[in-house]
Amino acid sequence: DAGVIQSPRHEVTEMGQEVTLRCKPISGHDYLFWYRQTMMRGLELLIYFNNNVPIDDSGMPEDRFSAKMPNASFSTLKIQPSEPRDSAVYFCASSLAREGVDEQFFGPGTRLTVL
Amino acid sequence: GQNIDQPTEMTATEGAIVQINCTYQTSGFNGLFWYQQHAGEAPTFLSYNVLDGLEEKGRFSSFLSRSKGYSYLLLKELQMKDSASYLCAVSRTDSWGKLQFGAGTQVVVTP
Numbered sequence: 064d065a066g067v068i069q070s071p072r073h074e075v076t077e078m079g080q081e082v083t084l085r086c087k088p089i090s091g092h093d094y095l096f097w098y099r100q101t102m103m104r105g106l107e108l109l110i111y112f113n114n115n116v117p118i119d120d121s122g123m124p125e126d127r128f129s130a131k132m133p134n135a136s137f138s139t140l141k142i143q144p145s146e147p148r149d150s151a152v153y154f155c156a157s158s159l160a161r162e163g164v165d166e167q168f169f170g171p172g173t174r175l176t177v178l
Numbered sequence: 179g180q181n182i183d184q185p186t187e188m189t190a191t192e193g194a195i196v197q198i199n200c201t202y203q204t205s206g207f208n209g210l211f212w213y214q215q216h217a218g219e220a221p222t223f224l225s226y227n228v229l230d231g232l233e234e235k236g237r238f239s240s241f242l243s244r245s246k247g248y249s250y251l252l253l254k255e256l257q258m259k260d261s262a263s264y265l266c267a268v269s270r271t272d273s274w275g276k277l278q279f280g281a282g283t284q285v286v287v288t289p
Contacts, residue, residue, distance in 0.1 A: 094275040105281045106221070106265065113275060154220060160275040166211065167277060169220035 065089075067170035069155050075176045081143040084173045087136055088157030096167060097130055097140050098154040106154075112138065113160075145177045182280035184266050189286045190256055198251045198283045200266035211267040211277060212240055212251045221265055225251070253285070261287045 068087040076082055088095045096111040110120040115132045123130070127146070132138040142149055152174050156167040181203045190196040202210070209228035213221040227233055227242035227249060239252040253260055263282040270276070 096276075106279045108276065108278070111276060119273065119276065158275060165209075165269055165275045165277070166223045166226060169222070171220055 067155055067157055067168055069153075069170035069173050071173060072171060073174045073176075075178065076145055077178050078146055079144045080177075081141065082145045082149075082175060082177075084140040084153050084155075084175070086138045086140070086155030086170060088138070088155070089159075089168055090136070092157035092159045092168075093135075094158045094160050094165070094167075095132060095138050096156040096158075097138070098156065098169075099151045100154060100172075101151045109140070142175075145175075147177045150175055150177050182266055182268060182278060184264075184280045184283045186281070187284040187286065189288060191288055192256055192258060194256050196253045196256060196285060198253070198264050198266075198285070200249045200251070200280060202247050202249075202266070202268050202280075204247075204268055204270060204278070206270040206272045207244065207247075208269040208271045210240075210242055210249045211269065212238075212249075213265040213267060213279075215263045215265060215282065217262070224264075256287050258287050258289070261285060 070085045093114050097109040098106050100106045109122045110130045112132045130140045152172045154169050154172045156169045158165050158167045184200045211226050212224040214224050215221040225240040227240050232241045237254045242249045263284050265282045266280040267277040
């Protein structure tokens with residue numbers, strides 16, 4: 064299996080621009096997670112989906128952030144407009160939540176820099 | 179809510195043993211995970227404990243006490259490549275599939 068795939072791996076943009084991050088989960092996994100990691104705040108869960116349906120978006124910082132999962136093999140995280148404080152590494156992860164075990168597999172991440 | 183506490187940094191010598199503690203306070207506790215994250219890379223799964231006791235996997239072992247809200251990760255025969263951040267994460271029965279991560283412990287292995 065190719066693992067979780069994220070694109071782009073690096074993104075540099077200017078404040079005010081729209082940013083779209085993409086994720087392809089592991090085939091057959093029914094959970095998909097979007098995380099943000101910074102030195103100050105660590106690894107934060109932004110939103111997660113189960114069977115393409117958003118379950119918990121309480122970690123989304125504000126209305127500038129939105130996420131979609133149109134099908135089982137693709138998800139996007141969009142920031143519009145972007146701000147310098149959004150600079151972070153964004154990870155996508157997927158899992159197959161069997162009873163009692165919900166190991167998550169992480170993608171390589173997208174390093175976002177907003178100037 | 180839930181609190182997950184682990185030390186910020188630990189330093190140990192190559193060949194030695196290091197124990198990373200994690201304490202948690204949460205309702206509906208289901209299980210505890212340990213992840214390893216090398217600088218600039220994604221977290222990778224190390225271990226999972228749902229019952230009390232010790233789980234051994236090669237040089238790494240993980241322990242859980244549900245009654246005390248306590249876990250530790252034991253790294254034996256340390257190697258330079260073990261220098262990384264180690265993240266403790268909790269899953270809950272009322273939020274199936276979701277993990278809450280601690281801030282991570284940076285382990286530095288010196289020659």
